[in-house]
Amino acid sequence: MDFNFTEEQEMVRDGLSRLVREQYDWETRRAAIASDAGWRPEIWAQLAELGILGMPFSEEDGGFGGGAVDAMIVMEEFGKGLVVEPFVPTVVCAGGFLKHAGTPAQKEEHIGGIVDGSRVFAFAYAEPRGRYDYADLETTAKKDGDSYVLNGHKAVVIGAPWASHLVVTARTSGERRDHDGVSVFVLAKDTEGVVTRDYETVDGRRASEVYFENVSLPSDALIGEEGAALPLIERVTDEAIAAQCAEACGAMKVAHAMTLEYSKQRKQFGVPIGKFQVLQHRMVDMYTAYEQSVSLTYLATLRLNASETERKRAASAAKVGVGQAARLIGQESVQIHGGNGVTDEYAIGHYFKRLTIFESEFGDVDHHMKRHVSLASQR
Amino acid sequence: MNLEFTPEEQAFREEVRRFIEENHPKHLEGMGNREDMSPEDMTAWHKILGKKGWSAPAWPVEYGGTGWTPTQRYIWSEENARVGTFMPLPFGIAMVGPVIYTFGNEAQKQQHLPGILSGDVWWCQGYSEPGAGSDLASLKTTAVRDGDHYIINGQKTWTTLAQYADWGFFLCRTDPDAAKPQEGISFILIDMKTPGVEVKPIKLLDGSYEVNETWLTDVRVPVENLVGEENKGWTYAKFLLAHERSGIAGVARSKRAVEKLREIAAAEMLDGEPLINDFDFARKVSQLEIDLAALEITELRTLAGEQAGKGPGPESSILKIKGTEIQQRLTELTLEAVGTYGAPLYGNIANVPGDAGSNQYPVGPDYARHAAATYFNMRKTSIYGGSNEIQRNIITKMILGL
Numbered sequence: 001m002d003f004n005f006t007e008e009q010e011m012v013r014d015g016l017s018r019l020v021r022e023q024y025d026w027e028t029r030r031a032a033i034a035s036d037a038g039w040r041p042e043i044w045a046q047l048a049e050l051g052i053l054g055m056p057f058s059e060e061d062g063g064f065g066g067g068a069v070d071a072m073i074v075m076e077e078f079g080k081g082l083v084v085e086p087f088v089p090t091v092v093c094a095g096g097f098l099k100h101a102g103t104p105a106q107k108e109e110h111i112g113g114i115v116d117g118s119r120v121f122a123f124a125y126a127e128p129r130g131r132y133d134y135a136d137l138e139t140t141a142k143k144d145g146d147s148y149v150l151n152g153h154k155a156v157v158i159g160a161p162w163a164s165h166l167v168v169t170a171r172t173s174g175e176r177r178d179h180d181g182v183s184v185f186v187l188a189k190d191t192e193g194v195v196t197r198d199y200e201t202v203d204g205r206r207a208s209e210v211y212f213e214n215v216s217l218p219s220d221a222l223i224g225e226e227g228a229a230l231p232l233i234e235r236v237t238d239e240a241i242a243a244q245c246a247e248a249c250g251a252m253k254v255a256h257a258m259t260l261e262y263s264k265q266r267k268q269f270g271v272p273i274g275k276f277q278v279l280q281h282r283m284v285d286m287y288t289a290y291e292q293s294v295s296l297t298y299l300a301t302l303r304l305n306a307s308e309t310e311r312k313r314a315a316s317a318a319k320v321g322v323g324q325a326a327r328l329i330g331q332e333s334v335q336i337h338g339g340n341g342v343t344d345e346y347a348i349g350h351y352f353k354r355l356t357i358f359e360s361e362f363g364d365v366d367h368h369m370k371r372h373v374s375l376a377s378q379r
Numbered sequence: 380m381n382l383e384f385t386p387e388e389q390a391f392r393e394e395v396r397r398f399i400e401e402n403h404p405k406h407l408e409g410m411g412n413r414e415d416m417s418p419e420d421m422t423a424w425h426k427i428l429g430k431k432g433w434s435a436p437a438w439p440v441e442y443g444g445t446g447w448t449p450t451q452r453y454i455w456s457e458e459n460a461r462v463g464t465f466m467p468l469p470f471g472i473a474m475v476g477p478v479i480y481t482f483g484n485e486a487q488k489q490q491h492l493p494g495i496l497s498g499d500v501w502w503c504q505g506y507s508e509p510g511a512g513s514d515l516a517s518l519k520t521t522a523v524r525d526g527d528h529y530i531i532n533g534q535k536t537w538t539t540l541a542q543y544a545d546w547g548f549f550l551c552r553t554d555p556d557a558a559k560p561q562e563g564i565s566f567i568l569i570d571m572k573t574p575g576v577e578v579k580p581i582k583l584l585d586g587s588y589e590v591n592e593t594w595l596t597d598v599r600v601p602v603e604n605l606v607g608e609e610n611k612g613w614t615y616a617k618f619l620l621a622h623e624r625s626g627i628a629g630v631a632r633s634k635r636a637v638e639k640l641r642e643i644a645a646a647e648m649l650d651g652e653p654l655i656n657d658f659d660f661a662r663k664v665s666q667l668e669i670d671l672a673a674l675e676i677t678e679l680r681t682l683a684g685e686q687a688g689k690g691p692g693p694e695s696s697i698l699k700i701k702g703t704e705i706q707q708r709l710t711e712l713t714l715e716a717v718g719t720y721g722a723p724l725y726g727n728i729a730n731v732p733g734d735a736g737s738n739q740y741p742v743g744p745d746y747a748r749h750a751a752a753t754y755f756n757m758r759k760t761s762i763y764g765g766s767n768e769i770q771r772n773i774i775t776k777m778i779l780g781l
Contacts (some may be wrong), residue, residue: 003684280772291694369666
């Protein structure tokens with residue numbers, strides 16, 4: 001057993017932590033998310049330069065040979081600064097599909113662009129009526145000779161306004177919600193027939209509704225085996241869950257620290273409110289929930305290469321535990337900040353918003369509780 | 380970073396497993412329920428471990444410890460939990476032993492450590508008083524110097540299993556005029572057979588006799604039974620409490636208890652289906668497992684810190700709070716799982732002579748027999764060892780800096 005980070009990992013953490021501190025301060029972030037672009041491509045370029053975008057890829061794929069622990073470190077630092085740049089959709093999701101199931105030609109075509117920052121991806125998996133079931137697809141990709149014809153509507157595709165490319169899930173055969181017949185495709189966003197409607201999300205990011213209208217895809221747009229992609233999707237989304245749990249841990253850590261600090265400054269009845277035991281114990285419960293979340297994030301991250309059941313159980317456990325903690329810490333932070341907590345001017349409300357939306361990405365607490373329960377019989 | 384055990388640690392696990400398999404008395408397997416056990420049962424495993432030199436894994440080797448790493452100690456507790464052994468009571472091994480080898484003099488070490496290791500001497504703890512529980516510093520029991528003796532007067536309470544104790548360690552006020560309530564307290568060892576020591580059992584709500592009132596009336600104790608310096612007892616008391624809290628998470632035992640809970644919920648029926656197939660119930664079990672998985676990694680992180688030289692700090696308060704909450708929730712869910720048969724009063728209360736208990740007509744499944752009693756009994760865990768409110772106060776001060 002080993003809970004230590006390597007020297008290299010500590011260096012990455014220090015570098016990122018400095019970048020977030022110096023270039024992702026509160027006012028700069030606020031201006032950036034309010035700008036037309038909504039993100040900072042120059043930060044993305046800097047991340048590429050620092051090697052962050054290439055970290056989880058093997059050296060033969062053009063990366064730096066890191067893994068899930070590296071992604072965890074990156075996301076935790078991003079969470080502390082509420083970084084909006086699309087590391088999870090691009091590096092963890094698209095990168096994950098290519099890494100696990102891409103052909104040599106697909107890797108060749110895309111991974112280099114991810115590593116050097118020139119290709120940005122969004123992962124279009126959710127649908128208006130599918131909730132969190134990756135197999136509940138109304139989007140279809142019909143085989144047409146040597147190509148596929150893609151039709152459908154994907155909901156809240158995070159980062160799509162910034163993306164040059166999309167990874168899309170679609171049904172190639174079978175009935176809605178069948179486990180077989182699910183496939184994954186990669187395509188450029190400017191492919192004919194792709195229509196997007198862009199908007200802001202409540203936590204300061206950008207997303208799109210993406211419509212596919214008779215989009216013609218060549219057969220080499222298919223990642224992995226036709227109709228057998230569900231286990232692959234679950235694997236990649238479990239990796240995304242581990243990464244986003246780390247992000248939530250970073251955000252919770254800062255939210256808790258800000259709340260503590262506030263409780264030492266803010267006076268009521270002549271004393272700092274942090275002297276009231278009723279608030280102290282609530283801040284202790286927040287701290288405990290945070291520490292337990294870190295543990296579950298480690299567990300989910302370190303189990304990504306375990307057996308399928310173990311991996312899924314750990315990911316769902318993390319999504320449940322971290323989701324509950326995110327809600328507790330978000331709500332309590334605002335409550336303890338009093339009126340200031342509900343203003344746009346104070347940072348705490350923005351941590352609260354990110355922690356709230358975190359819960360609904362890749363399945364909420366109830367969804368993952370059900371998955372955890374159903375996995376219990378498979379041990 | 381990884382969660383795997385090294386080949387050496389795996390080999391250690393095999394060795395431990397084999398030792399338990401070959402030496403643990405079969406009739407005690409899975410008992411773990413004091414109400415059913417005689418005092419001989421309670422010390423049986425301790426005595427076997429004493430002969431092997433494994434009764435105090437965490438002690439320094441020079442005083443009879445094993446030299447095991449924290450990870451090995453963790454494996455040790457997992458393997459014991461698997462079989463459900465009754466581990467040595469904490470009063471000697473986990474509490475007074477470390478105080479004696481850290482603060483005691485040579486004579487005290489020679490006199491007391493061997494009996495603690497072997498399990499031949501039974502210890503009890505005299506800290507709490509009727510008016511001094513979590514606010515321990517307000518204790519009133521006095522020790523007044525009279526030549527080469529202390530004369531001790533007062534009343535202690537919650538003295539766990541003192542009915543069998545040979546020796547006790549007591550906190551007594553030696554300087555009633557000290558500036559602060561924490562000062563002027565001394566840590567004194569008392570032979571429980573000394574005239575004036577009287578132990579009266581307290582019956583608990585689960586029907587057991589686990590704790591006692593201990594009355595001390597003009598008890599004459601030789602001054603050489605003072606540990607460390609006079610009036611410095613508070614320091615030793617705090618040291619002891621920090622030791623008591625490490626290992627209090629009880630992860631390995633709780634993991635075993637969850638398995639047991641699943642077995643029960645598979646046997647119990649609801650609407651003609653096993654209870655465990657009911658989503659509402661299964662969800663509660665999953666929640667427990669998730670909290671427990673988090674606690675396990677939190678404990679391992681704490682152990683890793685210890686292995687790197689960071690002593691058990693205030694973080695151990697997290698382990699106490701979450702560990703006991705989970706233990707209580709487990710017993711609560713187990714009682715829920717057994718349903719109707721949770722109601723009959725059972726319990727062969729063997730701890731007090733003359734009280735035969737009331738299990739002449741055992742009814743219902745075996746696993747239901749102790750569900751209620753265990754649930755009632757486990758309410759103590761968030762109260763003892765510094766209540767969970769006190770643990771929150773410790774985190775407030777030591778970690779949050781409020």
